[in-house]
Amino acid sequence: MASSVTPPRGMRDYLPADKAKREYALGLIRGVYTQYGFDEIETPVVEDYTRLHAGLGGDNEKLTFNVLKRGLSGDDLRAAADSGDSAAISDLGLRFDLTVPLARFYTTHRGELPPVFRAIQIAPVWRAERPQKGRYRQFVQCDIDIFGEPGPLAEIELLSATAAALAELGITGYTFRLNDRRILNSMLDVFGFAADEQPGVLITIDKLDKVGVSGVVAELRERGVTASAIDSLEEFLVGVADVEAGPFGEEQIRSLLPEGVDAEVIGELAEIGRAVERAVEASGVDHSDVPLVAFDPFLVRGMGYYTGPIFEIHHPELGYSLGGGGRYDGVVGRFLGQDVPASGASLGFDRIVDLIQTDAAQQGDRIVLVHDRDVAPADLVALKSQLVAGGARVRLEKRVKNLKGLLDRVTEAGFTSFAFVRSGVTDPNELEIKPLG
Structure with a gap:
């Protein structure tokens, strides 16, 4: 019987025309990011098992393709399977994103890098996903990150460069959905959730778009978190659904939040959005068809390492985001022993390339x-x-x-x-x- 000659599930071959289109798009993205002052680096496709499973990647750590140690016997494999101890048989793993390898890179080479370091990474990553439309086991991420800049300038640069790259690719009709992890945590404090409950509550709130208010409330009650806090959250979710969103700014952000959320953080987020709008307007790009930025009080982003502003790129014609990112000041500290300000933005390249006109790559x-x-x-x-x-x-x-x-x-x-x-x-x-x- 002949063996299968198709690629592994969730991975793809590319015919010459497809490959040409992808390389054309990658060239445009690289060119824009370079113009915006970022420098490209490269890291290995594998990292140490312990680094990939250090609690930085959220649920993605469960999707890591681990690499078996050399010289293992059948008894070793059976013992590890019985105990569930993957670390006993694996010392490496394929990277599931580019942020953890970048943090390791920065820690290794910090003395050779400028005080504020702007990095480009464009490379494949691997996750043991359940393959479906728009979701693959091997896909390319296009990341830009800034280390050493503690203020909103980093997010403004990242979002402005991302908008310029999308414009160069001819992609319009998207909106940057903005939030801040500090706003989310402040909201949960206001509702009355205990500190140790909040990470799990955020995981559930992240499902709001899929399961609705009733689904979120039902899951939280099943989790057994503070009942009065659930009641407060439910009341707020029902009420905020009727709020008519106005133009982006502090007033709009406040209208979508409960009383008591940190005013300074609200002001900083509004500053980021207004600055990005101004930058895109200055570049001459017409984005009048849809709002360029919008506040989303329930945008969570699943990665556990975010500490400040977060964002996703929403396109109304798609059921998934075109990219996202945020601030992750604590990640480098896991390796270096001291925190370093860091923020990054990632484009979902395999999703974006499908939006590019076929003849755009023919030059x-x-x-x-x-x-x-x-x-x-x-x-x-x-x-x-x-x-x-x-x-x-x-x-x-x-x-x-x-x-x-x-x-x-x-x-x-x-x-x-x-x-x-x-x-x-x-x-x-x-x-x-x-x-x-």
Whole structure:
């Protein structure tokens, strides 16, 4: 029986046209981030098991692809399976995001980096997800992060650069949904949840979009957290649903929060949103179709390491976000022994590339040289080299009886013109280049 030749579930092959489109998009993103003053780095695809399971990745730690230690016996594997102790048989794991490796990188190279370090990371990550539309086991993240900047300037830079990258890709109609972990924690204090209950309560609130108010309340009661706090939260959720959202700003944020939430944090979040609106307006990008920024009091972000402003990129035509990020001041401290201000933004590249027009990746002249069989290889390659030197993309194809089939195939591959090459032709000026399609 023949073995399966399809990729593993949740992972994909890319045909040439798809790969060209992806590389085109990656090039645009890299170019924008570089213009905005970020520097690209690279880290290994694997990290130490203990680092990946240090409590920084939330539920994603459960989705890590772990790497078995070398030289294990069957008895070792059976004993680990019986005990549930993965650390006994694994010393490495594939990275599930780029933030934990970046924190390790910064800790390792801090002395070689500037006081405020702006990093680009564009690389694949792996999670043992249940594959579904828009969710893969291997996917590319496009991250920018800033270390060493404690104030809102970091978030303003990150969101402005992200908006510029989306504009360069031709993506419109999205909104940055903003919140702050300090606002969430302050809300839970106001409602009366105990400190040790709050992490679990946030996990449940994060499901609000999927299960609604009744689902959130039911799960919290099942968890057995403070009953009076649940009542207060339920009353607030029902009431805030009727609040008409106005233009983004401190007034709008306050209208969507209970009394008693930290005013300074509200002001800082409003400052971030207004500054991003101003930056996008200054860049000349028209974003009048939908609000550029909006406050979402129940945006949680699942990663446990966030400590301040958080955000997601919402697109009304999609059932998932295009990216997100936030401040994570405590992560480097896990490795360095002292906290370092840090904030980052990530684009979900595999989701974004599906929104790009197919022909956007086709740039420059793309010529097919259809040659007779008696044309000398040296002449062909010399001819091709001259055209390439002039900036064209060139493919060689032998002339066949079914010429229409050949031309249809290369047109589908993105080529725009062709020329017949006869024996003895070595000068591109002797070619009659004709359009395809």
